[in-house]
Amino acid sequence: MRLVLEAAVPGRRELVPLRQAAGRRLAEAITATTDWPPFARSGLDGFAVRSADTASASPSTPATLRVVSSVAAGELASAAVAPGTAVRIMTGGPVPPGADAVVMLEQTADAWDEGLPAVHVKRAAEPGQNIAPRGEEFRCGSVIAEPGTRLRPGHVALLGTFGYADVPVYARPRVAVLATGAELLPVEAALAPGCIRDSNSAMVAALVEQCGGEALVLARVPDEPEATARALAEALALSDLIITTGGVSVGDYDVIASLLRGIEPTAGATESPSLPHTAAATGEAPAFMPAGIAPLQAQQSVSATGEAPAFMPAGTAPLPEPALPQASRLLFNKVAMRPGSPTSAAVIDGKLLLALSGNPGACFVGFELFAKPAIQRLQGAGANESLPKQVTAKLASPFEKGSPHERFVRTRLFSREGMLYADPLAFGKSSMMASIPEADGLIRLKASPEGTPADTIVDIILL
Numbered sequence: 001m002r003l004v005l006e007a008a009v010p011g012r013r014e015l016v017p018l019r020q021a022a023g024r025r026l027a028e029a030i031t032a033t034t035d036w037p038p039f040a041r042s043g044l045d046g047f048a049v050r051s052a053d054t055a056s057a058s059p060s061t062p063a064t065l066r067v068v069s070s071v072a073a074g075e076l077a078s079a080a081v082a083p084g085t086a087v088r089i090m091t092g093g094p095v096p097p098g099a100d101a102v103v104m105l106e107q108t109a110d111a112w113d114e115g116l117p118a119v120h121v122k123r124a125a126e127p128g129q130n131i132a133p134r135g136e137e138f139r140c141g142s143v144i145a146e147p148g149t150r151l152r153p154g155h156v157a158l159l160g161t162f163g164y165a166d167v168p169v170y171a172r173p174r175v176a177v178l179a180t181g182a183e184l185l186p187v188e189a190a191l192a193p194g195c196i197r198d199s200n201s202a203m204v205a206a207l208v209e210q211c212g213g214e215a216l217v218l219a220r221v222p223d224e225p226e227a228t229a230r231a232l233a234e235a236l237a238l239s240d241l242i243i244t245t246g247g248v249s250v251g252d253y254d255v256i257a258s259l260l261r262g263i264e265p266t267a268g269a270t271e272s273p274s275l276p277h278t279a280a281a282t283g284e285a286p287a288f289m290p291a292g293i294a295p296l297q298a299q300q301s302v303s304a305t306g307e308a309p310a311f312m313p314a315g316t317a318p319l320p321e322p323a324l325p326q327a328s329r330l331l332f333n334k335v336a337m338r339p340g341s342p343t344s345a346a347v348i349d350g351k352l353l354l355a356l357s358g359n360p361g362a363c364f365v366g367f368e369l370f371a372k373p374a375i376q377r378l379q380g381a382g383a384n385e386s387l388p389k390q391v392t393a394k395l396a397s398p399f400e401k402g403s404p405h406e407r408f409v410r411t412r413l414f415s416r417e418g419m420l421y422a423d424p425l426a427f428g429k430s431s432m433m434a435s436i437p438e439a440d441g442l443i444r445l446k447a448s449p450e451g452t453p454a455d456t457i458v459d460i461i462l463l
Contacts, residue, residue, distance in 0.1 A: 003331040004345055004370050005386055007352045008377040010148075012171035012240065018160055021151050023212070024169035025380030030144045033162045035135035040095040043130045047086040047108055048077075048099035051125045062120035066113050071096060086119055101125035148380045170380035175213045175371075176235035177204045180247035180255060181358060182222045199433070200245040200363050204356075207367050211375040213241070221255075223247065228255040236349055240378060243371055246358025256355045260344050263330040336405040336447075339430030340366040362430035365408050365442060368463060388461045391441075395458050396423040399443070400451035407447075410439040411460065422460055439463055 013027040042048065049065060057063035070088035071077040077087050077096035086103075087096045095102065103125050111118040138144065144158050145151070151159075151167070159167060184198040185191070198220055205215035216238055221231045228247070235242045247256035331345040339362035344355040352374055356366040368388065376386040399409060411422040422443050425435035441460040445452050452458070 001370065001373060001387060004352065004354070004374050005377050005383045007331060007345070007347050008241070008374040008386075010170050010378055010380045012173075013168060014171045015166040016169055018156060018165055018167055021159065021167040021169060022153055022156050024151055024167070026145055026147050026149045026151065027168045027170045027380060028147050030159065030162075030164065030167075032138040032140055032142050032144055034140050036138040036161065037132050037134055037136060040134050041132050042089045042091060042093050042095055042102045043132055044091050044102065044104050046089060046102050046104040046130065047119055047121070048081055048089045048095050048102050049086045049121065049125055050081055050083060050099060051101040051127045051129070053084060053086075054101075054103065054121045054123070054125045057121045057124050059122045062109070062122045064111055064113055065119055065121060067117045067119055069096070086121075088119075095131055100127045100131070102130035104130060148382055148385075150381070170378070173213045173240040173375055173378035174238065175208045175215050175375065176239035176242045177201050177208065177215055177217045178221060178231055178235055178242065178244045179358075180221045180223065180228060180244060184220045184246075186220075200358065200360060203360065203436075204243055204245060204363065204367060204371075207364075207372070208243075208375065211372050212379055213375045223255050225255050225258060228259060232259075232348070232353070236351055240351060241371075241374060242348070242351065242353045243367070244353070244355045245363050247355070254342075257333075257342070257344070260330060260333060260346055260355065263328045263346055337365075337369075338403050338405050338407045340369075340408075341405065343370065345370065357430065359430040360433040361410070361436065364433075364436050364439075365410075365430075368442065368461065369408070390444075391420065391460050391462060392457055393420040393422040393441075393443075393460050395443070395452060395454050395456045396421040398451060398454045399424050399445060402449045402451055403445065403447055404449075405447050407443075407445040408461070409443040409445060410435045411441050411443045412438055413440040413460065420460075422458060 010027075016024060047065070047067070048071075053065060054063045065084060065086040067088055068082075068085045069077045069079040071093040072090045073092035076094055077089075079085075079087065079096070081087055081096050081098035087099065089095070089102060103121050103123070107121065107123045109120040109122065111120045144162065145155055149155065151169075179198050179201045181198075183195045185195050187197050187199070187202065189197065191197070201217050201220070205217050208215040216235075218231060218235060221228050232242065232244075244256050247254045327350065328346055328348045331347065333344050334341055335343045337343075339359065340357050342355075342357050343362075343366040346353045346355075354366070354371050354374065356363045356371070373386040373388065377383065393413065396414075401407075410425045412425055414421050414423065422441065424443060425438055427434035441462050444459040444461065
């Protein structure tokens, strides 16, 4: 997660109309364009007075003040408050010169003084009473919100108050979604023997949109390195972030993994030690490969020996091996977790590539752990703020399966007697999708040869 968030640097910015700014993150600090309030204003309906004129007022001996004017919000009083006078004032109205307090209407009574309108004030007023002084909330130039702030409706009100008709925000990241696999069919196609419909692309696109990104679903790619390299080049030109599904395991046709193996690791990049090293790293065939059979990658590559592979006719120049751009670096190759251990990440020409498993369950988990934080970060959220939100809960039923790596189990959450419970869902294997719609969170179970009993307190990543 740290490596992903370091690579996901907010970049593109745009101006959006104020009414569309809620939910977006500021791309620059916003400051007050004036003092607020811009003038001393009344906090309620009543009478603006000189507090000294009411010092001895009480219900039995009210102070009688002659009313010389009235002022509503948006108006100015026609007369100042002189000794022995008052001005009728409405909520939000500018306090007239000479007044230093406002008496609420309920503490007054209408009166007459020598045939002129007056008011009886039944309680002594304190200086500053019921008056919001100029600049009480904001001084001109003070910061309203910092860059990265997620704008709420309250922020929108402030921005409107200070005249921001257009708001500078980070652009919604454009996320290219690229599914690989010759077995994939369009969603609308009839099933064919050995084939499945491409459900991952739609799921990932929906998750992207849910996180605030803009999903660009590209055409499915067959298990061919050349076609995959071309598709990635197209994705780079169109997007801020690339998410691939499938092709990241150790099979002969896992083209994404093959391309990533050609990238030099960046500082801090890791490869799971429990997974076999590739022939490119050791120059030897993996231990699981039958004796006498050269590894596929060594067969295809001519860079290590400078010679054409044995199967190529003599005198035929080898074709260049498909590769990612030179300005690429590997962040990590596989993760010690279940499901989704083949998940990998790289930076290609300055843009983040997240290679998720083709198994739906593992793809879902990989998105929540890596893609969602990256999309939040690209929208301007801080690194810590982008991390998944976690709570603790009590395990409602046992999870009996152990794991050599940390396991993320889809779960339903419910409360009982003030306690949050996590009930592991069935159909939780990486290839299964039946439980994905019901999942409220992911239980984090530490690596252990044994399962986890009921009533254990566990960490939950909220979905």
